[in-house]
Each structure stands twice: as C-alpha cells, then as structure tokens.
Amino acid sequence: MYSEKVMDHFTNPRNVGEIEDPDGVGEVGNPVCGDIMKIYLCIRDDVIVDVKFQTFGCGAAIASSSMATELIKGKTIEEAWAITNEAVVTALDGLPPEKVHCSLLAEEGIHKAINNYRIRNNLPPLPEEKRNDEDPTPAVDQR
C-alpha cells in the first residue's frame, strides 16, 4: 500500500524531536481527526538551518512530516513556504489516494511555523490558505 520511501521515512523518521527556544513553531491538526503535527524551526538569515518535528498520526502523516522537514532544511523561508503537499507526496513516491490529505498536515505545519517566526519578528503573517480536506475514498471498515 505504501511506497518504500514512505515506509523508510515512517520507520526511520528524520528530524524527530524538539528544538529548545525555536525561532518559529507551529502546531496543526487535532486529536479528533487523529493527526497532530508540531514543527520547530531554527532560522538564521532567512534560512532554515535546523528543523524538528513531532507527529501523532498514521504512517502517512509521520512519513510526510519527516519528508517535509528534509525538504525545507537548508532552504530559505520563501522557498520553504512554497513547498506544497504535492511536492511532499512526490518526494515520497506517492501516497494512496485516501492518504493524500495526511500530507496537507506537513504543508500547513510549515506555514504555521513560518508565520509564527514572522510574528515574533514583527512581520505580518502570510495568508495561510486552508486547503479543502475533501472526503477521502475508499473508506474501509472494521469487520
């Protein structure tokens, strides 16, 4: 069901943990949906020099978080902002259709953390587009 890349990032997630005194931090998701991601940024001269995350969620959510942190590490804030969930999915060699929405968590987390950094630095927050979390199919039930 999951690609090897996904399974690799899920079983050996990169950049797990917290950063003490981060320059920006974002938490998205909620326990109702079953997905929560917290992302910590360390930023020097507009470049993300370090990033850590914590995720409560399914394999796709954890792998997306891990991959997203890899993608933004070393990038400028502007570059990081532009990374979409599609980019994360592509980097993971794809996700099952019903799991694509899990990768939105990563995109939203990055945006939130960057805006948190901007606010701390008295910059106006950028508009966080709330993406439509459409009804995923096919659903599967407990037997």
Added chain:
Amino acid sequence: MYSEKVMDHFTNPRNVGEIEDPDGVGEVGNPVCGDIMKIYLCIRDDVIVDVKFQTFGCGAAIASSSMATELIKGKTIEEAWAITNEAVVTALDGLPPEKVHCSLLAEEGIHKAINNYRIRNNLPPLPEEKRNDEDPTPAVDQR
C-alpha cells in the same frame, strides 16, 4: 427425486393403450396444465376386468396413471371409486411434494370413467369432488 417404484412405472407403464368399445371412458386434464389422462374401462358384473390408459404428462403423471390402473384392475366399481390419490402416492412409495397434484389426475380419471359407465347404464353419476389443486412449491425456473 423419484422413487424406484415411480421410475419403474414411468419407464415401463402398465396397461397402456386403448380399449375398443369400452364400458366406461374418462378424460381429464388439459393441455394448458400439461397433463391429460384418458382411461378406458372394461366392466363385467360391477368388476373392472380390464383397464387401459393414455397419458400426456410428466413422469409423475404417467407413473400415477400406470399405478392407478394396477390398483383398480380386478376391483369392484365401488372399491375403485374409493381409491384416492393418496393411495396411489403411497403405492408409488411417495412423490415429491410438488408432484403430488399430478396423482390427482388418476383419481379424477377413474371417477370420470366410472361415471361415464354409470351414465351409459342409466345410473345417476356420483358426485365428483373437484379437489383443490393447491399451488405447489417449490417452483424451479429455467436458467
């Protein structure tokens, strides 16, 4: 599905044929139902000394006709009248439930032929009880 007795009377029906100048003859059933029986009696001193039949119908109808002629042969008219379809079914070691109605043909045929004999001899016909040909189950369809 059919007992050995039924198969025997079906494949080797007894008393098949016509009697020329019979003392009594009866025809029951119709092509709509798919069952027609014609029975011929030769009667001496109130005793059925010979009997023949012709039947258009299923295995059960043919076997019942054959068995019924065997049962009434040599019997008095009174005895023959009293032979029910249940007696025929029993003598055949049973019929499948949905086939029991086929044996009514024989009972009705005998009654009709006896009354035909009575009328020829200026006797009032006996009341022929029309038995209820209930909806037989289970039905089975062509695939």
Added chain:
Amino acid sequence: MDNAATTPVREEVAEAMRPYFSSRFGNPSSIYRIACESRDVIESSRETVAKAIGADADEIFFTSGGTESDNWALQGVARANAKKGSHIITSAIEHHAILHTARYLEKQGFPVTYLPVDNEGRLDPGAVEDAVTDTTTLISIMTANNEIGTIQQVQKIGSIAHDHGIPFHTDAVQAAGHIPLSVHDDAIDLLSLSAHKFNGPKGMGVLYIRTGTKIDNLLFGGGQEKKRRAGTENLPGIVGLATALDIAVRDQEKESGEIRKLRDRLIAGLLETVPYSRLNGHPTERLPGNVNISFEFVEGESILLLLDQEGICASTGSACSSGSHDPSHVLLAIGLPHALAHGSLRLTLGHGNTEKDVDTVLEAVPGIVEKLRDISPLYPGKEK
C-alpha cells in the same frame, strides 16, 4: 448438455482460485501486507473483467451472481430515481431475476412496461422507442435469452435509450463469455453477468455500472467496492470469475465457431428425424450453444427423465419440471400454444461438448419421443 443452467469450474480456474482459500486469505480491505496482495489481485481481476466488456476497471462491481446484479440494477436505479416517477421498460421474455424484481417494484409503485417479442423471440427496437415516457428511468433488455437463445439488437436499443437520456441495462448472463460484448459500442450503462455460466464459480457475478449512472446501493455496510457493494470480498470467487472470463474471451472465436457447428447439426438432425417438431427461437441470431425444440403430443419432463437414463442432461419449459402451473413464460411469449410449450426440450452445448455428444442425443431423442407419443392420448399416430 445443460450448459445454460450451469457449467463446471474449469481446471485452470480451480487452480487459480486454490491459493486464495487459505494461505492467501487476507482481508483485502485491511492494511497489512497479505491484505495488500489481496487488493492487488482484486484490482487486476477487475481490469480483466473490464477489458472483456470494453469498460473501465472502476466501473466493475463484484456481486454474488447474476441474480444480485439484476436486482441491484433494477431496484437501485428505480429507487435512485424515485422522485422522477421511475417508469421501467423491460421485455416479456426476461429471466425471472428481472421479471420478479420488476413485479415487486410495481407493487412498490414503480410502473413497468413489459414489451412483447415476435415469434422468434426478437424485440422490435421501435417498440422500445414507443414505450418511452417522460418518467422512464430505466430500460432493461437482456442480451440473449436463456431458454430460446435469441440475441437482441442491443446496440439499437442502447442508442434509443441514450437518445432519450435513459440508462440502459442488459442482462448479459447468458451472453458473457460466449458472444462478443462491448458496453461502449452498444451504449450499455449497466450489464449483469454470472461466473458459473462460463465455467467460473457459482455465487459470483458482476454488475458493470457506467460512470455517472444514478443508482442506489442494494447491499449496505462496509466500504468495499468503492462503498457501492458492501460485504467481505470473495477473493477466490473474484479470481475465479476473472480467470474464467479471460479464458472464455480468449478462446471465444474458435470455441463458439465449433459449438455453433455442433448446434446446427443437432438442430437439423432433430428436426429431420423427429416428425411434428419445431425449432424455438431465432434461426441464426441465437446463442452458439442453444438448441430449443418443441415436440408435439409429449411433455418435456418425461423426455428429460428418459434422456437422463441415457446420461444426457437437458431442460424444458414445461411447468411440470418446475412444479408450477404455467409453462415457460418465454415460450408462451413467442406464441407457442400451451401443449407445445410443455413439450419443449432445451439442449445447451458448451465447453467440452463434442460431435459424439451430438450423436448420442440424435440417437436417443427420436426413440424417446416415439415411446412417449405411443402413450399419449393426443398423438394422432405415425406420419404415413
């Protein structure tokens, strides 16, 4: 020779199914690995079926057989369109899986038109056109008839349906695997098939549903089959259906040519050797394996019993074989009088039948019919 009733599972098909009963038994809707394998198998089976009828894989829904597929098509489309009035058009010679469902829907307030057919069992597509009303929400006409083998002009009926924007369902249970089918060319929106009619397993069918067709579910529950048909997937059954259909389509041209030859020899032989006999159904537009002949003055079940003693399986439209009162509605619909309908014999050839089987029948039938005619009060005596 009762291949229209059911066929044995082919050895290759049984072989293909075997591993999925036990070692590979994963629940395809779960996430773990053996389940993923199962899911792959189901999806590739779906593609096989789709290819066989010219559909897309996501338009194929696995069911428990032809009966469920027919019921789903009729009940599902009727209920999904209940507000529109839901008038249904079908034919008088459909299988009971259609007719009895239609009758139930009638009781529930859905008007149904049952179109007549001609003496050879063919429906006039013009009659479909004439029957269409503003509230017609489904046209259901079978591809080929199970009793008399007549093949309908499905393409013409489909395009009439589409001209009026009405979905078109066809019961292709007798056709699938035996004659070419294309839901695309024939403008078919819903199509039923059943695995055991083409040497697949019993209890497995398919309903093809063209994308966009409005239809309610029939079986509600789990999210299987894209939430449209609930129930744990019958994995070996699905594999068996797809494998059998694949083989049937692969061999169709060759096999149907051979079977058609056997059929024509059997028909000609019976009509020639048995006086007072007639062919039921269309002389050429008929299923490759179907032979249906009426013998005057005798009843069908008694023929079957005597054939059975010769080791020949057959079927009849006589009521007496079914324990019901009326003979086959199909034979009556093509205008046969009751006696002739009761005297019908259906022999259906399929995979594995040979010249020798035809010979056996041709040797057995004349004598059997004569024997029964000799007992029959209707028989006027041998032709001079």
Added chain:
Amino acid sequence: MDNAATTPVREEVAEAMRPYFSSRFGNPSSIYRIACESRDVIESSRETVAKAIGADADEIFFTSGGTESDNWALQGVARANAKKGSHIITSAIEHHAILHTARYLEKQGFPVTYLPVDNEGRLDPGAVEDAVTDTTTLISIMTANNEIGTIQQVQKIGSIAHDHGIPFHTDAVQAAGHIPLSVHDDAIDLLSLSAHKFNGPKGMGVLYIRTGTKIDNLLFGGGQEKKRRAGTENLPGIVGLATALDIAVRDQEKESGEIRKLRDRLIAGLLETVPYSRLNGHPTERLPGNVNISFEFVEGESILLLLDQEGICASTGSACSSGSHDPSHVLLAIGLPHALAHGSLRLTLGHGNTEKDVDTVLEAVPGIVEKLRDISPLYPGKEK
C-alpha cells in the same frame, strides 16, 4: 491475529468443498440425477446449520454473506410491514451492514432508533423496552460486537421483543461458531451469520428466519431457497459453510476455553507492560478471541504498520486506517475521546493461534508503542 476480520478456510472444509466445483456441479434445481445429489447435499447442509443454532432446517436460508443477511433482515422486514409504519430499533454499535442499511431505510421513511450502550459496550434491555412504540416492526441487536467483543443480553432483549409481538433480529456474525447460540432459547426470529468468520468460505452466509416471520425478499428471481432467495445455489460454498460450522460447534467448548485463556493472558500482559493503556469492551462478557486496547498518545494505523513488520496482523478503530474522518463509531459510543479511539488496537485470536503468538505480540507491542510515543507531541514523557 485478525481473526475477527476473516479466517482462512480450514483444510477439512476445503476438502469437503472440492468435489462440488467441477465433477459434482449439477444445478440443484434441475431434475436430473446429479442435480438430485446436489439437492440432497444442500438439504443436509441446511440441517447441519439448523442444528447448530437450534432451528428447523426449513428456517435456514443461504445468502452471499453476513452483509446480505443483515440487509435482507432489515430491508425485508421493514418493507413487508411498510403499512404498519415500520419503526426500527437497533443499537449505536452495530456493524455498518446494519447501520448503513438502517440509515438508508430512514431516508426512505422508516424511522429508526439507535440505542446507546454503556462504557463497556452493553445495551440495557430496559432501554429496548422503553424505545418500543406502536409502530415498531423490528428490533435488531447484535449478539456480539466485532470491535470490542462485548456480548449482549440477547435472551432478555428477545423476550422483550416477543412480549410486544415484535420480531427480533440479531447479527450473530461474530458469535456464530464461537459461542453457543439458540434461536429457541433466546427468542430470536432472524439471525445472520457469515461463513468466513469461522474458517468457512468467503461469500457465504445464512439468514435464519423463524417460520411465520413477515419479511419481503431482497433478491428476486428463480425459485431457489423456497422462493425466498433467488440465485443459482453456490454448492461448494454451502457445503463449506455447513462443514465449517459443524466443526466449529463440535470443538467450541474446548477451543473457546483455550482461546479465552490466551486472550486473558494477552490482555493482562499488554495492560501491565504498556503504561497509559486501557481495555475496551466488557471484561468478562466478551468474545473468547477479542482483545481491544487503547494506547494513549499514539495512533492506531502506525501501530499496525509496525506490527505488520513483525509479522503480526491486527486492526484498529482509527479513522486513519480507513481513510475516513471519524474513528470507530463503536469506540466513540462507549465514551472514548477521539484521541483514544484513534489509538486503539484490536487483536482477535482464533483457531490456530498459540501461546507463542501471544508471546510474540507481548514482546513487540511495548517497544512499538514506546517508539511512536517518542515521536508524539502529545506524550508527556515516561512514567517516573
């Protein structure tokens, strides 16, 4: 260890089914000899099933699975009683085969009451009594729950139903073969079961219908199953279901005793070795093989994936495993907060599971949960 989802076909069962795929493939509703043999086999299978649940053979109807049986019971009874108003009473923790059917019937104008359950998943029979109205035409309460294993007080519910003259249906799909069932003692009028839950084939089920119960057909067509369930009989499937049920019932006492022991050791072991964990469902009134535990701060699908890597199959009530938004309706109904519902793990033991399997799980789970907690933003840190 996901035996509640599906089980492999037992070797003895596969053996019993084998001959009916090909050599003995007769259509049981035809008259010829191999068909008669088939009919005998079906009828003796029916008797076997009847005996297993204390019913009469003519009250047993073969279907394509638990889903069809549940749909038939609900749709069939509702429609047969449509004039009476047809109010239906069921519970909030039924399988989707009941709940989604009920929801569809609601849309079609049949009011439905969904009764709540307590923290252990038990329904108060008194609540059933209170919910009955003049127009109630069906009470449907499952025998045992598929997720948390809780067994209901079926007998009490049945007698309440009978006091009011209302038919009582129970979805015994998880119970059949695993705990004793008696339609007589428990005042059950309709009962669903599914073969693949007790080492029988997929795509085969039964609906028991007490003689005299008013119910419409769901699948219309041929006259099979005494005209109540059309469709060519799935002969190998029927034989497989009956054989599997027969064996399950024969071995039930012994086997369920052993499995219950494994279950209790597994539950105790997990609760002991994993902090922040809790058992879902009833401590004693639960299915012999059911273990359902919630682990705080972690999500179920990720547990399953890591277990899968250790070769352990399991299931979860987390939405994330199903691609839907909400976690299991059953876990929410017993009062679990969303996070705990997402963090649930279901392990279901069955025929063939051993002490060693339990050891494997007990070794694997604590480390897996800890690993995931270490990534989790919710985890407050190890207990001191």
